[in-house]
Each structure stands twice: as C-alpha cells, then as structure tokens.
Amino acid sequence: MTPLLTVHNLETSYGPVMALRGVSLSVPEGSIVTVLGSNGAGKTTLMRTLSGVLVPRKGSVRYRSKRIDGLEPDRLVGEGIVHVPEGREVFPFMSVIENLRMGAYTRRDRSALGGDLDMVHEYFPVLAKRRDQEAGTLSGGEQQMLAIARGLMAKPSLMLLDEPSLGLSPVLVGEIFGIIRRLNQEQGLTIILVEQNARAALEVADHGYVLEVGRIVMDDKAERLLASDDIREFYLGKAVDGSRGRRRWRKRKSWR
Amino acid sequence: MDTLQLLISGIANGCIYGLIALGFVLIYKASESVNFAQGDMMILGAFLAIALINTNQADLPFLLGLAIAGISLGVFGYLLDALLLRRVFGQPQLTMVVLTIALGFVLRFIIGAIWGHDPVGLETPMSGQRMSVGALTIPVVDAVIIVATVFLVAILWLFFARTRLGLAMQASSQNQMAAYYMGIPVKRVVSLVWALSGIVAAIAGVLFAAKGAVEPAAGLVFGIKAFAAAVIGGLGSLPGALAGGLLIGVMEPFAARHLPSHVAQVSPYALMLLVLILRPSGLFAQARQKKV
Numbered sequence: 001m002t003p004l005l006t007v008h009n010l011e012t013s014y015g016p017v018m019a020l021r022g023v024s025l026s027v028p029e030g031s032i033v034t035v036l037g038s039n040g041a042g043k044t045t046l047m048r049t050l051s052g053v054l055v056p057r058k059g060s061v062r063y064r065s066k067r068i069d070g071l072e073p074d075r076l077v078g079e080g081i082v083h084v085p086e087g088r089e090v091f092p093f094m095s096v097i098e099n100l101r102m103g104a105y106t107r108r109d110r111s112a113l114g115g116d117l118d119m120v121h122e123y124f125p126v127l128a129k130r131r132d133q134e135a136g137t138l139s140g141g142e143q144q145m146l147a148i149a150r151g152l153m154a155k156p157s158l159m160l161l162d163e164p165s166l167g168l169s170p171v172l173v174g175e176i177f178g179i180i181r182r183l184n185q186e187q188g189l190t191i192i193l194v195e196q197n198a199r200a201a202l203e204v205a206d207h208g209y210v211l212e213v214g215r216i217v218m219d220d221k222a223e224r225l226l227a228s229d230d231i232r233e234f235y236l237g238k239a240v241d242g243s244r245g246r247r248r249w250r251k252r253k254s255w256r
Numbered sequence: 257m258d259t260l261q262l263l264i265s266g267i268a269n270g271c272i273y274g275l276i277a278l279g280f281v282l283i284y285k286a287s288e289s290v291n292f293a294q295g296d297m298m299i300l301g302a303f304l305a306i307a308l309i310n311t312n313q314a315d316l317p318f319l320l321g322l323a324i325a326g327i328s329l330g331v332f333g334y335l336l337d338a339l340l341l342r343r344v345f346g347q348p349q350l351t352m353v354v355l356t357i358a359l360g361f362v363l364r365f366i367i368g369a370i371w372g373h374d375p376v377g378l379e380t381p382m383s384g385q386r387m388s389v390g391a392l393t394i395p396v397v398d399a400v401i402i403v404a405t406v407f408l409v410a411i412l413w414l415f416f417a418r419t420r421l422g423l424a425m426q427a428s429s430q431n432q433m434a435a436y437y438m439g440i441p442v443k444r445v446v447s448l449v450w451a452l453s454g455i456v457a458a459i460a461g462v463l464f465a466a467k468g469a470v471e472p473a474a475g476l477v478f479g480i481k482a483f484a485a486a487v488i489g490g491l492g493s494l495p496g497a498l499a500g501g502l503l504i505g506v507m508e509p510f511a512a513r514h515l516p517s518h519v520a521q522v523s524p525y526a527l528m529l530l531v532l533i534l535r536p537s538g539l540f541a542q543a544r545q546k547k548v
Binding site for chain 1: 420423424426427430431433434435436437438439440441
C-alpha cells in the first residue's frame with residue numbers, strides 16, 4: 001500500500017540558516033507517526049513545511065501520490081491536511097463555536113457541519129459547555145482541546161499535531177493523548193505528532209522518527225524505540241547501565 | 257433649545273469622524289499599522305462623487321453616483337494593499353506608516369491636479385433643505401447623515417458577526433498565524449479589509465461633501481482628528497472608534513461656542529491627551545493577554 005504522505009529529502013531554510021537538512025519519512029494511512037527531538041531540532045519547521053506555511057528549498061512532499069510541496073495552506077486544508085500549531089493558537093475574542101466554524105472555513109459541504117459539530121462535542125464535551133464563551137477566557141487545557149477540535153472541523157485525513165502537551169498538567173496530557181488515540185482508531189485519522197514528551201508520544205504512536213539538528217537520526221516502530229537504550233537515555237531520561245557506564249560523549253538531556 | 261441644535265449638528269459631524277475612525281481601526285486590526293491616508297481616501301471619494309453627481313459634471317442620479325464612488329474606492333483600497341502594501345509586509349510598522357503618509361500627499365496632489373484647489377459642494381436631493389421637529393429646525397442633511405451612519409454601522413455589525421468572510425476578517429486580525437493554518441487566505445482577506453475601509457471612506461466623504469464644501473487639503477486635518485477619535489476609543493475597537501468620533505464631533509461645536517477659538521481648535525487633541533494619560537488603552541479597549 002502506498003503511504004498517505006511521503007516526504008523525500010526535504011530541505012528548508014530560514015534565510016541562511018538551514019533548519020531541515022534532507023528529511024525523508026513516510027506516513028501510512030491510518031497510523032500515528034511521531035517525530036521526536038529536542039529544542040531546535042527542526043520539528044516545528046518540518047510541520048510548517050508540510051502544512052505549506054514554509055516553502056522547502058529542496059525535496060518533495062507527496063500526499064496521495066500528488067506533489068504538494070509549495071502549495072499554500074488554504075489549498076492543503078482543502079485537500080485534507082490540517083496543522084494544529086503549538087501553543088494553542090485560538091482566536092481569543094471569538095466564541096468557542098465561532099472558533100470551530102473558522103476551522104471549517106475551507107469546507108464546501110456546509111450542510112454537514114452540524115453533524116461534525118456533534119462529533120467534535122462528543123470528543124470534547126467541555127467545548128459544548130463553553131460554546132458561547134470567548135476562547136481567550138478558556139483554561140490552557142481547554143484552549144488546546146479547542147485547537148484540536150477546530151482542526152477536526154476541517155474534516156482532515158491527516159492532522160499535524162505540534163506539541164499538544166505543551167504546558168499542560170500530567171492529568172490533562174493523559175486525557176488529550178487518550179482523545180488522540182480515539183480519533184485515530186474511531187475516525188481513521190492519520191496523525192503526525194511532534195512531541196517533547198517522548199514517552200506519551202511513543203505510547204500512542206505506531207512509528208517514531210528522531211530528528212536532530214535537521215536530520216532524521218533514527219526511526220523504528222514505536223515500541224522498539226521505547227525499548228531502545230539511546231531513546232531511553234536521551235529522550236526518556238533513564239540512566240542506562242551499559243558497558244560504557246555513565247560516561248557518554250554527550251551529557252544526558254534534562255528536559256523532564 | 258440652542259444646546260439641542262448644537263448637539264444634533266455635533267452628532268452629525270461626529271458620525272463622519274466616527275466613520276473615518278472606523279476605517280483607521282479596520283486597517284489597524286488587519287494590517288497592524290495605521291493608514292494615515294484614510295482622510296485623503298475620504299476626500300477622494302467625495303470628489304469622485306462630485307464629479308459623478310453634480311449637474312455641471314456627469315449629472316448621474318445621487319444613489320448611482322454614490323454606489324460608483326463607493327465601489328471605486330473599494331477597488332482602490334484592494335489594489336493598494338494587493339499591489340503595494342503587501343510588499344512591505346513583515347517590515348517594521350514604521351515602513352507602512354511612512355508609506356501611507358506619503359500616499360496621503362500623493363492623493364492630495366492628484367485630487368488637486370484633477371479637480372482644482374477650490375472648495376466644491378456636492379449637490380444632493382436634500383441640499384439646503386431644513387426640517388422642523390417640534391420647535392427645532394435642523395438641516396435635512398444632518399438627519400440623513402445620522403440615519404445613514406446608523407444604517408451602515410448596523411450592516412457592518414451584521415457583516416462581522418454573521419457572515420463567513422466577516423468572521424474570517426475577525427479571525428485574521430486576532431491571530432493571523434492561526435487563521436493562515438486554518439486555510440483562511442489571509443492575504444486576500446487583508447486586501448478585502450482595505451476594500452471595505454475604502455468603501456466606508458467613500459461613504460463618509462459623500463456625507464461630508466453633502467454637508468458643506470470640500471477641498472483637496474481637507475483630508476489631512478479631518479483624518480488627524482478622526483485618528484484622535486480612534487485613539488480615544490481605543491485603537492482596535494470598532495464601537496470605540498464610533499464613540500470617539502461622536503465625542504469629538506459633539507465637543508467641537510460646544511467648545512467653539514463657549515471657549516476662545518484658539519482653545520476650541522485644540523480641544524479634540526487635548527481630549528486625546530487626557531484619555532491617553534488616564535486610560536492609555538482607550539475608552540473601549542479590547543485587550544487581553546494571551547494565556548501561556
């Protein structure tokens with residue numbers, strides 16, 4: 001089966017600074033693929049390039065075997081690729097329901113919106129309760145849920161989820177990841193998940209890529225990455241008693 | 257009775273200030289910069305309408321002339337953004353401020369070159385007529401201005417609150433990046449806001465010219481007063497812009513009546529300073545910090 005999305009040798013720069021240095025990955029339909037990496041590894045740049053906000057300098061992105069690199073977001077959202085940006089970027093002075101309607105901006109089938117609102121409210125009951133409240137007055141967790149729900153209103157086949165756990169309490173992180181898994185299983189939504197919370201991400205994902213300074217340095221099935229020594233040491237914060245002991249050439253990462 | 261008469265004339269003036277202030281706020285919210293040519297766009301609209309409507313010119317029916325002037329300014333606003341201002345997007349805000357100030361000069365010059373520098377009035381069906389309400393005698397023009405403004409504001413409110421494009425304009429101004437991510441064609445939406453502000457400017461210009469004579473240079477002073485109105489209302493709030501405009505419009509005739517003339521002339525700016533000192537974000541500020 002051909003993958004839903006194939007990225008080949010993608011290079012993206014901010015002026016002279018090269019943020020992606022030849023990234024290739026493939027995302028099978030119906031799967032959750034996670035991209036792990038530390039600050040500045042290029043995760044968000046990758047997401048922005050895939051959603052059309054940034055234009056790559058080299059390489060190609062194929063979606064349903066169609067070239068999509070260089071297309072604008074308004075085209076890509078129409079094609080079914082939606083980007084839920086990090087930091088829950090809601091429209092602060094609009095009500096929750098208006099935010100959700102904006103998610104459906106590119107939709108032509110306006111009559112189906114009512115049903116989709118019900119579907120979204122079923123996953124995020126709190127949004128139904130807060131329907132007419134200004135989005136800027138929601139709590140952080142509710143804003144993150146709104147951002148995801150707004151993305152769902154575009155009826156995507158592929159959702160690019162950037163750091164959904166950022167700044168949320170462990171309980172909320174658990175809740176949001178539970179919903180992500182349900183969306184994948186029940187709606188058949190394909191998801192690319194960028195996360196610093198590597199454990200939570202690997203637990204829901206089917207496949208994981210590790211991005212470091214703009215390159216994919218490792219990729220494997222999620223459960224194998226969870227068990228891998230390197231991942232355990234650098235991304236899960238566990239000490240590994242290997243033959244080299246604690247003296248590694250690089251300091252242990254300490255973001256947790 | 258005199259007071260009431262002054263009040264009505266002040267409200268009519270204030271409506272026009274308010275409409276121009278509305279244009280300032282629309283652009284401020286969409287492009288995050290101030291369009292200092294707003295007053296000159298109004299005067300351009302006024303002269304276009306005069307050229308279309310007056311009997312010694314094209315002699316078109318009033319409403320037809322108004323519609324053509326409005327559409328022309330709308331197209332002008334759209335193209336101005338799409339062809340010129342979009343190129344300086346991402347530059348410091350000052351770039352666009354300087355650009356629109358320069359544009360104002362160019363517009364004033366062009367208007368003067370085409371239509372001359374003498375004051376001209378717009379001939380309207382209600383020119384010179386007065387009507388009596390009880391013991392009051394008010395110019396019909398003033399009543400028309402007030403009714404037209406209320407009508408226009410109601411339409412704008414419905415547009416922003418109910419239509420897909422209006423909501424997309426709100427969304428783009430509140431969080432441009434998120435709007436872009438959601439597939440809203442932000443650049444086109446911003447250009448359409450410029451078109452809208454051009455239309456509003458043209459209508460304000462027609463109302464202004466219906467009330468008295470206009471000259472090419474009038475846009476500068478009028479624009480700056482309307483800018484003061486927008487600042488008083490809290491730059492970024494549409495109801496605030498209208499309220500600020502009304503405040504200045506009503507204040508002016510009373511100041512002129514009761515204060516020495518040199519003091520009366522600075523009264524709008526004195527009010528702006530006062531508001532900036534006491535409530536720096538304006539009377540109707542829409543401000544909330546983003547939660548992190």
